[in-house]
Amino acid sequence: MSNIDKxxxxxxxxxxxxxxxxxxxxxxVNWLEAxxxxxxxxxxxxxTMSHPFIRDGMLPTTARSVFEVFIDEGSxxxxxxxxxxxxxxxxxxxxxxxxxxxxxxIHLNYRPFACNGKCGSExxxxxxxxxxxxxxxxxxxxxxCEIW
Numbered sequence: 001m002s003n004i005d006k007x008x009x010x011x012x013x014x015x016x017x018x019x020x021x022x023x024x025x026x027x028x029v030n031w032l033e034a035x036x037x038x039x040x041x042x043x044x045x046x047x048t049m050s051h052p053f054i055r056d057g058m059l060p061t062t063a064r065s066v067f068e069v070f071i072d073e074g075s076x077x078x079x080x081x082x083x084x085x086x087x088x089x090x091x092x093x094x095x096x097x098x099x100x101x102x103x104x105x106i107h108l109n110y111r112p113f114a115c116n117g118k119c120g121s122e123x124x125x126x127x128x129x130x131x132x133x134x135x136x137x138x139x140x141x142x143x144x145c146e147i148w
Contacts, residue, residue, distance in 0.1 A: 028058075028069060032108060041127055043112050067104040071097065083107045102130030 031052075037044055044066060051066070053059040058069055072080045074093065079100035083090040090107070094100040105111065111127035113134040118124075120138075128134040 028053075029108070032066065037112075038108060038110050041110065041112050041114070044110075065101045067101045067110075068097075070104040070107070071100045081107075098130060098132070102128075102133065105129040 032038055035044075036042070047054060047059070047063050047065070049055070049061065051059075053066055053069055054061055054063060059066075070081060070083045072082045074080050077095070079094050079097050081090040081092045081094070081100055081103050083104060085107070092100075092103055094103060106129050111129050113128040113131050115124045115126045115128075115134060115137060118134070118138045119126075119140075126137060128137065
């Protein structure tokens with residue numbers, strides 16, 4: 001048994017999606033907040049079979065991000081954020097898994113993708129929760145510079 005608490009899941013009958021798991025797991029959040037890579041916005045480590053979330057069955061062996069523990073596949077084509085804090089469930093819906101994972105990162109203010117001037121501005125230190133958002137930022141800034 002790992003030092004990470006098991007996920008407590010409850011069914012929500014008033015959930016329009018249909019019984020999305022509500023996660024009240026302080027153990028997972030505490031574990032994440034203790035990770036140095038999260039504190040420094042460094043890239044999260046690659047998932048391996050020895051990772052406690054996979055080893056304890058909280059994530060499938062195909063998981064690519066620890067933040068997938070907060071993502072639920074919906075009955076329709078899409079993914080739901082099942083982050084819960086103070087008894088409130090997020091439930092935001094996303095068409096793409098990568099966007100749902102990026103959204104889950106925001107709950108812990110984790111933004112591992114740094115601009116560092118990729119947008120054309122040497123002093124830009126903006127950070128993003130997904131690689132897609134960093135690309136959008138870079139394109140927008142370059143277009144604005146060409147216009148002005």
